[in-house]
Amino acid sequence: MIRKASLNERGLTLIELLAVIVILGVIAMIAIIAVTNVIQTMKDRAFIGNAIAMKEAASFYIRQEVTSGNPLPEKITYKTLVEYQFIEPFKDPDTSSYLPASENTYVTVKGTNVNAVCLIADKRSLCSIDGIQKPIPFNELTTDHLTKNE
Template sequence: MLKKVLKNQQGLTLIELLVVVVILGIIAAIAIPSIGGLIDNAKKDAHIGNAQQMINSAKLLVASEGAPSGSEITLKNLEDSGYIEPVENPDGGEYHETSSKVVVGKAGNNYTYTVTLVAGSKTIINGKQARELKRDVVTN
C-alpha cells in the first residue's frame, strides 16, 4: 500500500508552484530596497572617508610646510606632494583634481579646514569641516 502512494506522487501542483513564486516575489520586494539603501549609504560613507583623508593630509602638509590662512590646497597638490595616495571615487570615475580642495582658515591660534569634493561637474561635499561630515551633507 505504501508503495502505491509513493508511486502516485508526481511532483508539485500548479497551485503549489504559484504559492512558491508569490512567496519569492514578496521576499524580493522586501529585500531589494533595503539592499539599495545599504549600497547608497556605503558610497556616502566612502565619500566622507575620502573628505576626512583630504583634511588629514592637508593638516599634515600645513604642519610640515606651513600654509597661509585662506590658502586652498587642491587634491592635485596633495597627491603631487605625496601627502595622499590617489583617491577613488565610489561612484566611479575620478574626483576633479583642482576643484576638490581643502581651504585652510585661521581663527585665533587655531586652523580651520573645510573640504570641497567635486566629481565631474557634480559637487559631492561643499565646504564642510570634519565635524560636519555626515551622510546628509553628501550629494549623490
Template sequence: MLKKLGQKLKDQRGLTLIELLAVVVILGIIAAIAIPSIGGLINNSKKDAHIATAQQMANAARMAVTADGLVSLGTNEVDGESVTSGQIKLGELVTNGYLEEVENPSDKENGYSDTGSYVEVEKNGNNYIYKVKLVGGAENGQTYITTATEAKDLKRSNVTLK
C-alpha cells in the first residue's frame, strides 16, 4: 500500500508552463484592480484628515470668540447687506492655547501655514458662522480647504490636494 502511494507521489510533476502563466495573469488582474482602489482610499483618508483639522480649528475659534473675543469683528458691505466678520489665524489659536499644534497629513515636513491658515468668523444676527481656510506651509502655498463652506458642512469635494 505504501509503495503504491509512494509511486503515485513520484509520478506527479510541478506546474506546467500554461498553469504558471494563468496564475501570473490572474495575479496581474487582481493587482490592476487593487492598486487604484488603495490610492483612492489614501487620498480620501488625507481629505478626511484635512476636514477634521478644519473642524477642530472652527471649534477652537468658537471657544476663543466665546471665552475672550479673540477676534475683532469689522463691518463690511457684501451684496448690499452689512456683514460683521473677522479672522483668527491658526498661529493665534495655537499660541493662545485653544488648539494644539496640528500636523498636515499631506506634507508632514512643512505643516500648515500659521498665518495663511485661518478661521473666518461672520456674525449674522445672533449666530456666528465659522469658515476655515487651510494652506500648506510649503513655499508653493498649497490650499487644501476653501473658505466657501461653513466648517460643519465641509465635504471631501471642498478639499484640493496638490
C-alpha cells in the first residue's frame, strides 16, 4: 500500500491542468464582458453629462442676454457657448478627442428656458427620437436616445 500511495502523489495530470485552464479562461471572459459593459455605460452617461453641461452653460448665456436687453435666439450653438466662454470644449467619450465647436450641436430655447438638446459627436449623437432627427427635450433625456452616426 505504501507503494500505491506514492504512485498517486505524482501531481496534476494533464487533463486536470487543462480543466483548470479552461475554468480560468471562462472566468476571465465573464470578467472582460462585465468590465466592457461598465465602460460603455460610463461613456453613455458621460455623453448625457455633456448635454447637461451645455444646458447649464446655455442658461447662463440666456441670463446674460436677458440682463443686457438683447433678444434671445431660438437656438444656442455649442460654437457660441465655446466662443463666449460659457463652456470649455469637452471631450467626446467615444474618441477622447475634444469636440470641435460647431453649429451642428446646439440647445433650443423656449421663452427664457433651455428645453432641448442636439449633441452630435464623431461616432454617436444625441439628436433623434424614434429615428427622426430633432432635438431631444431635457425631460426625456436618457441613454436610450443615443444613436450611431451614419
